[in-house]
Amino acid sequence: MFDRPGNITAQLEKIANGGGPASAEERAAARQKLITSGKPPETITLSDEPTPDERFKKLKSFYMTQLMDSSSSSASTDLSSAYGYGSPGALSRIMGLYSGVTGYGNKKTKTKSAPMREALTQSEGLKLLGREENTIEKMKSVQWNGMTSLSQRGEQKYPVRFLSNYIPTMALRQLQPTTLLDYNALPPLRPIQLLLTLHNPLFDPIRITLATPSHTPGRIASKVTILCPEFEIGANTDVWDEALSAGGKEKRRTKAESSEGQAEAGKIWEKGRNWTTVVLEVVPASLDPTPMLPIQKEGSKEALNPANAAAALEEDDDVLEIPLFVRAEYETDATADGGDAGGGVAGAEKEKEKRELAYWCVLGVGRIAHSGTPVPS
Amino acid sequence: MAATTQTHRSASSLRAASLQAQSLTGSGSPHTPKRAASTASAFSSPAGTRDNDESMIFEFGSRFFRAGFSNESTPRCVLGYGPEEQRRAGDYRRWTHGYENNWRKRKRGKDWDEAYELWKMDLRDVDLGLVGDRIERVVRNAYHKYLLHALPRKLILILPPAFPHPLLSTLLTSLFTNFQLPLITLMSSPVLSTIASGLRSALVVDIGWHETIISGVFELRELLHYRTDRAGKMLSREMGKLLARESMKSQEWHEAKDAVADDDENLSDKVSFEETQEVLARVAWCRNYNEALCLRSAPHQESSEETFADAPEQLESSSITEGDNEGAPPASNRNDPTIVVPLQSTSPPATVRLPMSRFAEPCETTLFDTSTAVDGDWDDNEVPIHHLVYNALSSLPRDVRGICMARIIVTGGVSNIPGVKNRVVDEVAALFTERGWEKVRGKAAEQRKKKLEEINHNFQSPPGPAEAQKTREYPHDDPSVPLHTSSPALEDPEPDPIDEKLRRENPQAAKPPVHGIVRGVETLGAWAGGALIGNLKVKGIAQIEQDKFLQHGLAGASKEGDVGVATQRFSAGPGAPRGTSAGERSSWTLGVFG
Numbered sequence: 001m002f003d004r005p006g007n008i009t010a011q012l013e014k015i016a017n018g019g020g021p022a023s024a025e026e027r028a029a030a031r032q033k034l035i036t037s038g039k040p041p042e043t044i045t046l047s048d049e050p051t052p053d054e055r056f057k058k059l060k061s062f063y064m065t066q067l068m069d070s071s072s073s074s075a076s077t078d079l080s081s082a083y084g085y086g087s088p089g090a091l092s093r094i095m096g097l098y099s100g101v102t103g104y105g106n107k108k109t110k111t112k113s114a115p116m117r118e119a120l121t122q123s124e125g126l127k128l129l130g131r132e133e134n135t136i137e138k139m140k141s142v143q144w145n146g147m148t149s150l151s152q153r154g155e156q157k158y159p160v161r162f163l164s165n166y167i168p169t170m171a172l173r174q175l176q177p178t179t180l181l182d183y184n185a186l187p188p189l190r191p192i193q194l195l196l197t198l199h200n201p202l203f204d205p206i207r208i209t210l211a212t213p214s215h216t217p218g219r220i221a222s223k224v225t226i227l228c229p230e231f232e233i234g235a236n237t238d239v240w241d242e243a244l245s246a247g248g249k250e251k252r253r254t255k256a257e258s259s260e261g262q263a264e265a266g267k268i269w270e271k272g273r274n275w276t277t278v279v280l281e282v283v284p285a286s287l288d289p290t291p292m293l294p295i296q297k298e299g300s301k302e303a304l305n306p307a308n309a310a311a312a313l314e315e316d317d318d319v320l321e322i323p324l325f326v327r328a329e330y331e332t333d334a335t336a337d338g339g340d341a342g343g344g345v346a347g348a349e350k351e352k353e354k355r356e357l358a359y360w361c362v363l364g365v366g367r368i369a370h371s372g373t374p375v376p377s
Numbered sequence: 378m379a380a381t382t383q384t385h386r387s388a389s390s391l392r393a394a395s396l397q398a399q400s401l402t403g404s405g406s407p408h409t410p411k412r413a414a415s416t417a418s419a420f421s422s423p424a425g426t427r428d429n430d431e432s433m434i435f436e437f438g439s440r441f442f443r444a445g446f447s448n449e450s451t452p453r454c455v456l457g458y459g460p461e462e463q464r465r466a467g468d469y470r471r472w473t474h475g476y477e478n479n480w481r482k483r484k485r486g487k488d489w490d491e492a493y494e495l496w497k498m499d500l501r502d503v504d505l506g507l508v509g510d511r512i513e514r515v516v517r518n519a520y521h522k523y524l525l526h527a528l529p530r531k532l533i534l535i536l537p538p539a540f541p542h543p544l545l546s547t548l549l550t551s552l553f554t555n556f557q558l559p560l561i562t563l564m565s566s567p568v569l570s571t572i573a574s575g576l577r578s579a580l581v582v583d584i585g586w587h588e589t590i591i592s593g594v595f596e597l598r599e600l601l602h603y604r605t606d607r608a609g610k611m612l613s614r615e616m617g618k619l620l621a622r623e624s625m626k627s628q629e630w631h632e633a634k635d636a637v638a639d640d641d642e643n644l645s646d647k648v649s650f651e652e653t654q655e656v657l658a659r660v661a662w663c664r665n666y667n668e669a670l671c672l673r674s675a676p677h678q679e680s681s682e683e684t685f686a687d688a689p690e691q692l693e694s695s696s697i698t699e700g701d702n703e704g705a706p707p708a709s710n711r712n713d714p715t716i717v718v719p720l721q722s723t724s725p726p727a728t729v730r731l732p733m734s735r736f737a738e739p740c741e742t743t744l745f746d747t748s749t750a751v752d753g754d755w756d757d758n759e760v761p762i763h764h765l766v767y768n769a770l771s772s773l774p775r776d777v778r779g780i781c782m783a784r785i786i787v788t789g790g791v792s793n794i795p796g797v798k799n800r801v802v803d804e805v806a807a808l809f810t811e812r813g814w815e816k817v818r819g820k821a822a823e824q825r826k827k828k829l830e831e832i833n834h835n836f837q838s839p840p841g842p843a844e845a846q847k848t849r850e851y852p853h854d855d856p857s858v859p860l861h862t863s864s865p866a867l868e869d870p871e872p873d874p875i876d877e878k879l880r881r882e883n884p885q886a887a888k889p890p891v892h893g894i895v896r897g898v899e900t901l902g903a904w905a906g907g908a909l910i911g912n913l914k915v916k917g918i919a920q921i922e923q924d925k926f927l928q929h930g931l932a933g934a935s936k937e938g939d940v941g942v943a944t945q946r947f948s949a950g951p952g953a954p955r956g957t958s959a960g961e962r963s964s965w966t967l968g969v970f971g
Contacts, residue, residue: 052901053450053451056450059573059575059905063909064912118575119576127898129798129897132665132795132799133799136662139660140713140714140733148659149655149658362465
């Protein structure tokens with residue numbers, strides 16, 4: 001879809017315009033052509049009203065010319081302009097200093113810069129307030145569905161999303177596959193062991209340090225323990241490399257075998273080429289409102305309604321989410337992406353550079369079961 | 378002459394070259410600096426990349442955030458701060474069944490509309506840490522979804538005038554710490570609105586969310602600010618109340634109808650904020666001056682619609698009259714067709730059928746309602762907009778007023794409602810023709826005027842210009858000075874020989890500026906003004922560097938007088954003053970925000 005990786009917006013615009021750039025000037029030219037061609041006015045579909053884009057361009061050129069006129073500096077790209085010799089006034093003053101000829105003084109008054117003025121005509125971008133009755137009449141003729149909705153207004157430009165490719169991806173799943181866990185109704189006050197798998201997208205091995213508060217923030221505070229918060233993840237090497245080199249020496253997966261099916265603190269659970277799994281223990285808190293809820297509103301409708309037993313809980317209070325701080329350390333070639341760290345020094349290409357990436361993220365586990373509702377098996 | 382110029386030019390280029398060499402060798406290594414944005418712009422080298430000329434433009438309002446680049450006419454994105462925008466990636470509940478009906482459970486703030494605004498005017502209850510996080514969130518969202526390409530490192534930040542310092546500090550801290558911006562330039566929105574309309578002086582009426590700010594701008598300097606609460610928030614609430622009341626009625630829910638009070642707690646349970654915004658965006662409109670005048674002079678026709686929100690007893694009577702109307706369906710004629718609005722968020726969902734004219738009421742009551750107080754006797758923050766515009770104009774200096782009254786710019790979110798801009802300008806024009814710029818009004822003033830007219834033939838010499846102005850501006854200070862009965866504002870000004878000479882010398886500005894009439898001008902908005910400024914490479918007054926701000930915070934700012942003010946002038950051409958002015962500033966200022 002895209003020819004180049006950069007300048008996505010221009011490329012998108014090109015696609016949107018059916019291949020060619022539709023600038024304001026071109027539209028204006030097309031309009032002028034329509035008008036001068038002498039066609040009957042019904043066929044002219046382009047309105048005479050300049051679009052905001054066109055007005056912006058006009059204003060821009062107006063201010064540019066005003067700046068040119070007032071500063072009289074011939075070219076902004078001229079190096080000398082950066083030192084204040086660009087304007088003839090300053091130049092003649094300095095020449096006056098050197099030569100001692102008084103004539104330069106008079107010159108100065110002649111070339112004195114004109115004050116900037118405001119835009120006076122429509123061609124300069126000025127637009128007087130027009131009448132809005134036509135719009136209101138039009139509103140009367142179309143119904144509710146004929147008018148632009150807020151979402152329509154908001155979605156005029158389609159966002160393009162690029163995923164960052166240097167953040168380890170994470171996955172969370174249940175440790176014991178025997179008892180099927182309903183993530184939408186996690187049993188409260190019962191420890192759940194989960195497997196957290198991190199995949200390394202980089203071509204260098206990374207060291208990961210995880211941290212989390214022992215209780216999740218918010219009103220419903222569940223207990224969280226990471227059994228092994230520090231570990232390493234292998235590099236994202238070629239799959240063939242692993243298959244060939246690792247061969248007989250190492251098993252493809254190393255698993256904490258000593259503890260069959262039992263998580264052990266301080267040890268990773270499983271490890272592969274570019275991924276590592278650790279165990280996370282969570283004790284979901286109870287949603288039982290008695291200890292932590294504030295006093296319910298007297299006589300409010302929700303309180304009276306028996307169907308809404310947990311109405312005082314706000315939406316998403318029952319969601320179990322774990323804030324997690326991830327710190328990744330790795331060593332990479334200093335010139336690998338040559339930008340931020342002042343790279344590009346010749347002769348230092350082989351140098352390894354330590355880099356660090358640290359961020360907060362959130363793991364969504366599921367919803368805690370309401371105490372009233374039976375957990376479906 | 379030519380020869381000397383030639384030699385000089387070569388001398389200057391030599392100097393340039395040596396300077397360049399010096400700065401390059403000064404860093405210690407002989408390589409070309411890769412991303413030295415500051416030096417590149419200082420030399421304004423033609424080989425500089427496009428990114429150096431460009432800057433990012435951010436505009437923070439209390440409801441929406443706009444972000445984009447200076448070479449584009451519209452922002453790349455306009456993002457709200459509402460709970461929907463704050464959802465995590467992959468949270469698709471918005472599209473699940475029955476989502477609209479659950480909004481009551483979803484209340485995030487205390488108030489109906491609190492979750493949708495970035496800050497409140499009362500900063501005592503505002504959690505500034507949360508505001509900072511929300512700013513980070515919205516800017517990150519803009520970065521990753523909309524501002525895709527290599528980002529320019531200069532940022533122009535557009536803020537409403539007199540932005541509260543705690544918020545400003547939070548905002549700058551959030552931007553500087555999270556986004557590695559080396560330099561932020563602060564700009565005030567009314568000045569930029571003026572620029573975006575092609576003018577240099579204007580009276581900017583910004584009908585925003587929390588308040589309407591009326592600013593007098595003269596030669597791109599802000600002179601005064603007048604504020605009133607009558608703005609988008611009040612309008613939204615009025616519309617919400619209207620919808621709540623009508624949806625109740627359409628349910629035939631008579632026992633509940635009595636319970637519909639006008640307080641906001643009740644409103645928050647009836648109609649969701651989103652739907653009210655939708656209705657405002659789609660069908661709200663504003664009567665023009667003549668229609669409103671007809672209604673005002675003949676209030677009995679639509680009394681039930683006009684007085685619905687004022688007082689409980691009035692509400693009662695109005696509900697009775699409306700109850701009488703209820704039997705007959707609202708007449709649907711071509712001038713006032715019935716609009717059918719489907720509401721999802723009421724319980725149960727309702728369809729409101731209202732004549733088009735009813736959707737003009739919220740504008741009428743919130744923005745232009747003069748019935749709540751005797752003339753000129755409003756609370757400080759609830760003056761109707763047109764009166765406030767008039768007050769602002771009459772408190773401007775005379776020359777400035779003449780220029781500004783012919784350049785009234787109505788902007789802000791609410792001004793997009795069809796009819797609002799025209800109405801503001803027309804109402805001000807009407808006030809002006811009614812009163813002139815006479816400040817003293819009322820019975821006593823009338824009597825005194827009459828008395829003076831009687832003795833008018835007694836005084837001999839007409840007062841000189843200075844005296845005349847004095848009597849006009851401060852008549853109560855010196856009662857012995859006789860009043861001019863004909864307003865000097867309406868007279869033709871004396872021809873000014875200096876002005877004429879200037880005009881002769883500069884034929885381009887031959888046309889005298891339009892002044893003395895009430896006239897409205899369209900603007901492209903403050904954001905576009907910021908983009909225009911960003912294009913022109915004008916150095917701002919309030920330029921804040923990252924390290925300096927992070928060292929001292931706002932307390933590090935010096936007073937405006939300490940830093941050269943002349944740099945903001947437009948006479949400073951592209952690149953011209955950089956070498957001669959102080960160069961790198963040691964101190965910085967908040968400019969008009971200080």
